[in-house]
Amino acid sequence: MDFQLVLDQINAELRPLLGQGGQVARYIPALARVSPAQFGIALRTCDGQTAQAGDSAVPFSIQSVSKVFSLTLAIQALGEALWARIGREPSGSPFNSLVQLETERGIPRNPFINAGAIAVADRLVTLGDGKAELLALLSRLCGEPIHIDAEVAQSEHDTGFRNTALANLMKGFGTLDNDVTTVLDVYFNQCAIRMTCEQLACAAGYLCRDGRHPLAGTPVLSPALARRVNALMLTCGTYDAAGEFAYRIGLPCKSGVGGGIVAVVPDHLTLCVWSPALDPTGNSLLGRQALELFVAKTGLSVF
Amino acid sequence: MDFQLVLDQINAELRPLLGQGGQVARYIPALARVSPAQFGIALRTCDGQTAQAGDSAVPFSIQSVSKVFSLTLAIQALGEALWARIGREPSGSPFNSLVQLETERGIPRNPFINAGAIAVADRLVTLGDGKAELLALLSRLCGEPIHIDAEVAQSEHDTGFRNTALANLMKGFGTLDNDVTTVLDVYFNQCAIRMTCEQLACAAGYLCRDGRHPLAGTPVLSPALARRVNALMLTCGTYDAAGEFAYRIGLPCKSGVGGGIVAVVPDHLTLCVWSPALDPTGNSLLGRQALELFVAKTGLSVF
Amino acid sequence: MDFQLVLDQINAELRPLLGQGGQVARYIPALARVSPAQFGIALRTCDGQTAQAGDSAVPFSIQSVSKVFSLTLAIQALGEALWARIGREPSGSPFNSLVQLETERGIPRNPFINAGAIAVADRLVTLGDGKAELLALLSRLCGEPIHIDAEVAQSEHDTGFRNTALANLMKGFGTLDNDVTTVLDVYFNQCAIRMTCEQLACAAGYLCRDGRHPLAGTPVLSPALARRVNALMLTCGTYDAAGEFAYRIGLPCKSGVGGGIVAVVPDHLTLCVWSPALDPTGNSLLGRQALELFVAKTGLSVF
Amino acid sequence: MDFQLVLDQINAELRPLLGQGGQVARYIPALARVSPAQFGIALRTCDGQTAQAGDSAVPFSIQSVSKVFSLTLAIQALGEALWARIGREPSGSPFNSLVQLETERGIPRNPFINAGAIAVADRLVTLGDGKAELLALLSRLCGEPIHIDAEVAQSEHDTGFRNTALANLMKGFGTLDNDVTTVLDVYFNQCAIRMTCEQLACAAGYLCRDGRHPLAGTPVLSPALARRVNALMLTCGTYDAAGEFAYRIGLPCKSGVGGGIVAVVPDHLTLCVWSPALDPTGNSLLGRQALELFVAKTGLSVF
Missing domain, CATH: 3.40.710.10 (DD-peptidase/beta-lactamase superfamily)
Structure with a gap:
């Protein structure tokens, strides 16, 4: 064709x-x-x-497209164990909803809603330097150096109240292992990749x-x-x-x-x-x- | 193979x-x-x-498997117009939930949850004798006569309080065009096909x-x-x-x-x-x- | 004063x-x-x-004001036992919501939301002729004969899809003891008192x-x-x-x-x-x- | 008596x-x-x-009893204007629920659920040094110096993920005027008053x-x-x-x-x-x- x-x-x-x-x-x-x-x-x-x-x-700005690659990194390393505290079902509600997260006791429905991607970022923090490894993966995959847009990353951080709420709610339920600030740093930066x-x-x-x-x-x-x-x-x-x-x-x-x-x-x-x-x-x-x-x-x- | x-x-x-x-x-x-x-x-x-x-x-008892065939009948006749008051998104909640239906003003999320299949049955009632046409379609498709289990159909009717609730809720929102009892008769019978x-x-x-x-x-x-x-x-x-x-x-x-x-x-x-x-x-x-x-x-x- | x-x-x-x-x-x-x-x-x-x-x-048309008197009849007869399957908390959501009812397994939050009043009507059906007793109570209380507006009662019945949904949902959860139609007849008539x-x-x-x-x-x-x-x-x-x-x-x-x-x-x-x-x-x-x-x-x- | x-x-x-x-x-x-x-x-x-x-x-530890006094301080200063972004209705759901907050676009149902009290604390931050003024009010009211238990305040802070989530969610909706950390400092301290x-x-x-x-x-x-x-x-x-x-x-x-x-x-x-x-x-x-x-x-x- x-x-x-x-x-x-x-x-x-x-x-x-x-x-x-x-x-x-x-x-x-x-x-x-x-x-x-x-x-x-x-x-x-x-x-x-x-x-x-x-x-x-x-x-x-690739924004949530980055969630495919962070999932790839995490599932490469953890295999099916990744799913211990992350679901695999469609969410049936807007992508950033806290309702689902509270109703289902802090387990995000899937790794592509914001809460789920934050939980994946938490696993990357446990595994190493999530931000650097994500850039390295992307650079290897397309054979060219890939970068983060620092202004976008900062803006994501400055306005990310809802994502901060999601992360804290999950932290309260025990879904995140690492410090909320560190996890969100990975997450806000991955969203800012160009x-x-x-x-x-x-x-x-x-x-x-x-x-x-x-x-x-x-x-x-x-x-x-x-x-x-x-x-x-x-x-x-x-x-x-x-x-x-x-x-x-x-x-x-x-x-x-x-x-x-x-x-x-x-x-x-x-x-x-x-x-x-x-x-x-x-x-x-x-x-x-x-x-x-x-x-x-x-x-x-x-x- | x-x-x-x-x-x-x-x-x-x-x-x-x-x-x-x-x-x-x-x-x-x-x-x-x-x-x-x-x-x-x-x-x-x-x-x-x-x-x-x-x-x-x-x-x-094929139960909800029948929803594939009632959908087929309805979409054969109505094409994309079928979707005027029925969604096409995963529900993200148990299959018989009223919560979604109320939150989304009586529009069922998809034709395979109970509410959606009842709405499809409503369209079959508008189009003709839904029960007979469904049996005719199935009989034609497998080249053998297909029947309804009358005992199961009666039991579905006798215990179908939640489906009756769903149908009435949709009727109140204007999602159903026909009489609730007539629509549910098609629905309860299609579930009872053997x-x-x-x-x-x-x-x-x-x-x-x-x-x-x-x-x-x-x-x-x-x-x-x-x-x-x-x-x-x-x-x-x-x-x-x-x-x-x-x-x-x-x-x-x-x-x-x-x-x-x-x-x-x-x-x-x-x-x-x-x-x-x-x-x-x-x-x-x-x-x-x-x-x-x-x-x-x-x-x-x-x- | x-x-x-x-x-x-x-x-x-x-x-x-x-x-x-x-x-x-x-x-x-x-x-x-x-x-x-x-x-x-x-x-x-x-x-x-x-x-x-x-x-x-x-x-x-006194409509929901009637709920005070049906509650009075029921609690006169049953005392605190009335609360076995009816709550006493504010609902925090619109008065006719099914969400609460589903989330709390068919127990209406209080006797003044529609679902709760339908559950009270169910108890009146168990106790006798709810409709007649309610009129008798009201007539005794104000020393004059009190009547139902038959047109309003019929209209309530003809358009009461949401209340029918509530009643069926409760029936499915075991909150109602009597036939849904009989219970709703009491309820629709009490709303139509003038x-x-x-x-x-x-x-x-x-x-x-x-x-x-x-x-x-x-x-x-x-x-x-x-x-x-x-x-x-x-x-x-x-x-x-x-x-x-x-x-x-x-x-x-x-x-x-x-x-x-x-x-x-x-x-x-x-x-x-x-x-x-x-x-x-x-x-x-x-x-x-x-x-x-x-x-x-x-x-x-x-x- | x-x-x-x-x-x-x-x-x-x-x-x-x-x-x-x-x-x-x-x-x-x-x-x-x-x-x-x-x-x-x-x-x-x-x-x-x-x-x-x-x-x-x-x-x-007076914990949420403090919400009466923080409300008193805020309503003393702001009068009915306090209610611009805080409701006055019972919540109908557990006191720390995010569901209500999201459904109602960041407006807490009342000043006594956690979200509402955090919004009240935000107003105290706008008005001055909320923590000091609350202690001053309480000391004046009972004629004795009142103190905060520093250990409790620190623990509230260290484990307050859900309250941090509530505050960030409200900040995202525009319900809070001040920095989340500053507002939560007042809130966690008021809970720790003895x-x-x-x-x-x-x-x-x-x-x-x-x-x-x-x-x-x-x-x-x-x-x-x-x-x-x-x-x-x-x-x-x-x-x-x-x-x-x-x-x-x-x-x-x-x-x-x-x-x-x-x-x-x-x-x-x-x-x-x-x-x-x-x-x-x-x-x-x-x-x-x-x-x-x-x-x-x-x-x-x-x-």
Whole structure:
């Protein structure tokens, strides 16, 4: 299939819609001032073919897309033991809800809601220097140095009252082993990582290749764990729109409020799309449309 | 692949565990007196190959598995308009919860929780004689006459206070168009349909064949809708264990408290497993283990 | 104190505000067509003095004010045993919420939310002909025959989906002993009783007189139980505005969506105010202002 | 009435029950090691009469009883403007619940749940040195210097994850104006104040005297505000047992997990009872029984 043609078509169809709907995330200044009139898309197939269109080389704040990689680090090290105090079920409520956390005695429903990702960050703190290891993993995966945007990290910290509430609530329930401040430092920094669509399409390449490094072919995760990360992305990766994504797109996806979405077609390719304006569920408005177009044009779907 | 061998192995491995765990559903006498020491499994591939083992020819109460077929009837007739007052998101709470329904103003989260299936039954009442059409669809799909267990239907009606509450709550919110009693009559009867693993593996065959009739090859659903039903099964088909099923099994599944589970491997086969003893999430204990063994032995998974 | 003067002043102050705010209850036609431009107030002291002003002799639908009298009948007969499956705590959520009922396993929080009053009606069904006994009690208490508005009762029945949901949910949890339909018949009829402010001020007179009949002086309730009914009215009698009523008015009150409010000044008097337009909490807008004026002018308050 | 005799009788009746039920609060060491075998009671009438029995001169950690005095300071200064972002309704859920806070967009239901008291502490920070002013108020009210137990304050801080979560959640919603750490410092310190029953019965004396200083007679609160604080105590002062306290005791009360309870008989007296073992609602087990005996023996009740 001529993927470059497909991405060019998608870019051509969606670019006229830029700036016509959705809202850039506004809770921190560095995100609020990103121009909404940007759209990028990139993919990398299992056999190393690449394609890209639009603003695919513009770096953006990956935000919650980082949760895929922190989960990968933690499950690499801990295996199924990671799930001792973290669930694997869709949350059925907005991604940052404390209600679920209190009702279920401090156990976050899955590793992709904020509470769950904070619990994963806690395990990374126990295992070593979470922040450095996450950057090292990402740099290895895409073969280029990856950095944190210090201004975004600071803003996340300064405005992260709700995440601080989640972390303290979990600490009170015994879900976190480490100091709340240290754990949140990892979490706020991982959200502030900057990458391009091309880098993310490469970095997440192990998810479509049974866990093998997208460039080197060496194991990042076991085949079983790689497929399980995909399963979690499909059921929990796009906030409270996971059912809708599964219904309309049918691929494991992980989105972030920076406007990025990583999608996986197992055994075929990994895709990354980015456009900063979000729909009311917190997912990239054009990113979602791009993924719908992609599956319509290619017929690729896990179902 | 020699599927008959795979099913024989699964049957041999699990049969010794019969009666060692789980609990038969007890809320109505006809279900409570089913012997837990039964296990059946059957599959049918896209190209018409069949395999079966254990109690695969014993009829059982399909209960919520019927929700796949009532959804199919409704979406056949209404297409995407079906979703006007029914959601497509995982529920994140026990399958019969009123909390979600009240919080979200009477819109059930998806068509596989009880409230959602009652709303689907309401649409079938609008469209015609829901009960008769459901039996006709099932009979056509498996080429044999399918019946309702009148005792079970009566018991469902006599003890269905919570479903009556759900239906009345939705009626109050305007989610149902028809009389509550008429709608519940369809719903209670569909839960009381009796089928065997072999019949269900055949009847649900359109879901792995892009919507085509498993025997005749004529369209039951469009390819897109068939894949979307699979997506709903994966995200919402197994009560509050959907994330766990996706994680460990990785196939679209729909379970019922009678102990049956239908699973779909898109483009490959449809599988039905049955064992009456349930785990705490309301899914068949051995059925779940059988599906885990099946994917481990065959490597089949959507991820 | 010259209570007639006080009521005349209140009537004079509030009458110009008639029709300027609030909304008549609209969920049934018979209530929706009541003119909002009505205001009545009446009181009766422990020593038999009466005062009244405005539309104090106009009959209106007492709605939830009836819950005081059904509770009185039930607690007369059952004493503290009434509380076996009914709570005594404020609900902290809208008066018709199913959430609380599900979370607390079918035990209504108090006898003045709808679920609790339906549970009280269930006990009246066990004890005899609830509907007839309630009318008999009210007729005895005010020395005049009291009737049910058949049109209102029928409308309550025809539109009572949420109350039917509450009753079925409780039946499923084992909170109700009798058939749901029979229990709801008592409940829908008690809501449809018609009385005037003067009749209600007299009928509820036992609550300010240590439980003694307002005319005959014979015991209706023991002094302890009469005071306890007052306590329940203060903490639970005005839907989710009970705290606000206690804070601003400081008297045990029970309101109804017909616009009536009964208030008790223990050891002094019982007061009834009526005006059909409701505030957003479902309490009579002018009724509430009238009670605030009354306590400001008289200095009467339990605090 | 011979109140000394009444208190002696209560002490004699309850002392044999010491150590036979309930649980001392265990969440911090300093509370966990308090001997449960203690019971004290003291009262002070409007006209200055005092009575006391048992361990009425033993200092204990007043914990949430302090919320009455912090509310008094804040409402003295701000009047009704205090209620801009704090509710006045019973909470209907456990006293430390985040669910309510999230559902109601960060507005605490009332000033006596933890979230509400933290919001009150925020206002004290805006007004000045909350900690010092609270100690000054208490010292003035009982004519003796009052102190904070530094060990308890430190423990409250070290284990206060849930309160930190509540404060951060409110900060995120804009309910707090000041820095979370500064606000929590006031809150954790106020919980750690130590007083005796005799001191508290005197200090809270303005609540039964229309707001006048119990010793000097000068105004602490206006009569209207004093009565309103009593109303809040009755509807919200004893966690999720407020309805039960109103029903059985019928007096405005405020309890703390240190085992103290302050009760007010408006226009008559203020009472303080203390016994460290708590019932499952977090209220002093014997304290509650003592109050029930007191109202039974004296006939005093607001209803």
